[in-house]
Amino acid sequence: MMGQQAKGQQLKMFYQGLSLERRVRPDHPLRQVKKLVDFDFIYQEVAHCYGVNGNVSVPPPVILKLMLLLVFYNVRSERELMATLPERLDWLWFLEFDLDDEIPGHSVLSKARRRWGPAAFQHFFERIVWQCVAAGLVDGSKIFMDSSLIAADASKNSILNLNSLKSQLNPHYQELEARLEELPADDQGKGRLNKTRVSTTDPEASLVSQGKVRSQLSFKVHRAVDSHSEVITATQVTSGAVNEGHLLPDLVDQHTDNTRRRAEVVVADSQYGTIRNYLACHDRGLKAHISPFKDGRNRNGRFSDEAFSYDPEDDVYFCPGGQRLKRTRYDRNRETFQYQGKAKICQACALKDKCTGAKRGRTLNRHLRQEEVRLMRDRAQSCRSKQDLRTRQHLMERSFARSVPLGLKRARWRGLWRVQIQEYLTAAIQNIMILVRYIKEPGAAISLAMKQAKGKWQKLQAFFGSVSTLWGYHYP
Numbered sequence: 001m002m003g004q005q006a007k008g009q010q011l012k013m014f015y016q017g018l019s020l021e022r023r024v025r026p027d028h029p030l031r032q033v034k035k036l037v038d039f040d041f042i043y044q045e046v047a048h049c050y051g052v053n054g055n056v057s058v059p060p061p062v063i064l065k066l067m068l069l070l071v072f073y074n075v076r077s078e079r080e081l082m083a084t085l086p087e088r089l090d091w092l093w094f095l096e097f098d099l100d101d102e103i104p105g106h107s108v109l110s111k112a113r114r115r116w117g118p119a120a121f122q123h124f125f126e127r128i129v130w131q132c133v134a135a136g137l138v139d140g141s142k143i144f145m146d147s148s149l150i151a152a153d154a155s156k157n158s159i160l161n162l163n164s165l166k167s168q169l170n171p172h173y174q175e176l177e178a179r180l181e182e183l184p185a186d187d188q189g190k191g192r193l194n195k196t197r198v199s200t201t202d203p204e205a206s207l208v209s210q211g212k213v214r215s216q217l218s219f220k221v222h223r224a225v226d227s228h229s230e231v232i233t234a235t236q237v238t239s240g241a242v243n244e245g246h247l248l249p250d251l252v253d254q255h256t257d258n259t260r261r262r263a264e265v266v267v268a269d270s271q272y273g274t275i276r277n278y279l280a281c282h283d284r285g286l287k288a289h290i291s292p293f294k295d296g297r298n299r300n301g302r303f304s305d306e307a308f309s310y311d312p313e314d315d316v317y318f319c320p321g322g323q324r325l326k327r328t329r330y331d332r333n334r335e336t337f338q339y340q341g342k343a344k345i346c347q348a349c350a351l352k353d354k355c356t357g358a359k360r361g362r363t364l365n366r367h368l369r370q371e372e373v374r375l376m377r378d379r380a381q382s383c384r385s386k387q388d389l390r391t392r393q394h395l396m397e398r399s400f401a402r403s404v405p406l407g408l409k410r411a412r413w414r415g416l417w418r419v420q421i422q423e424y425l426t427a428a429i430q431n432i433m434i435l436v437r438y439i440k441e442p443g444a445a446i447s448l449a450m451k452q453a454k455g456k457w458q459k460l461q462a463f464f465g466s467v468s469t470l471w472g473y474h475y476p
């Protein structure tokens, strides 16, 4: 028999025996997040930001949870988050609020961000990474790297040309100049497309175009992802125009600090394949599975540098035509020696069309540590390296694709440090989701933790450390 809903029935004014705990389903993702993540650490982390007198603040764990909800559910604004909060029983339960508790004002979040700074969120991200390590989800020996642009929260209409008189008469100009001076010395001018065109809304964003995407004000997110369970172990945000290749050493060091495991292999695309990066990997004892950087020079079928043979005894190169190219000068910035033959011989050479179009003849550059560079480049051509590069493509794309539903396509706030906070929260949530998956399938992680451990005692520790994440988490 079909049921009929009674019309005009007045809803109950009071409810007895109502429990939020019972209203949230057992497999709700927030239930697992609450079980896995310790938010109380933030009390100690931000204690120095609060005085001993005055108004009582919203408890820091509540603020951190609100920020997490904001990103996790990709809520458009903090105002909307607070407006929706009383209607969401699961959010209230997650925040440990009662149905009739007062909802904080939306400004508590922006005030807390300013007061805490990015360090608190960085620590939160690092704790989650360590939790993944303790659960046996991080192998640590092989890391993949890549970067992705995210649109800044600023319109192109806000761009001013600092050199034009019209811009200098703009009322925002003085304000912009003051803000630019406030930036750290390292960041001034770094990363912007040029030093003359700056956004008045977000001076730290830079105008970048990528592929078919038209130029837009952007930031760039750089990530290192571990090979085992795709845990993000290191992350950094820069202005959009910063070359990703410059971030490799920082990400490797961050990975080591966060996971307390030494990386052995770094996998990255040709943007990272610079001499500086090969040498940085060599000095750290890392294998660089990185395609060599394509410098964009079109040789039009002319002889490559490999066609010239080097004689270490006489320190000269021999060209395919048999001429000796002698060392001529040293470039201190690039740490390279230049080698050059005689212009007269090149002009008369039958192979000239295949070798050079320059009137002064062919020149070659040799790095101060050329042998080490060659060794690293040769290793980068191995079968294992090519296989890793293929894996990198879809692994890194997946990592950034998973951040899109969390709103990382566009900066939520303005200013580099705020975008960095957004990325710490996004990366932490992605790692938490991996932990949640682990709870459902613990077998693989426990077996990896056991495999990594050496000796009986370590194996025992690894087993209990891994299993303990099912019940709770203890940061060392």
Ligand code: SF4
Pocket (backbone or CB within 6 Å): 319, 320, 321, 322, 323, 341, 345, 346, 347, 349, 350, 351, 352, 355, 356, 361, 362
């Ligand atoms: S052009 Fe000059 S450097 Fe090139 S093959 Fe001829 S002689 Fe050698």
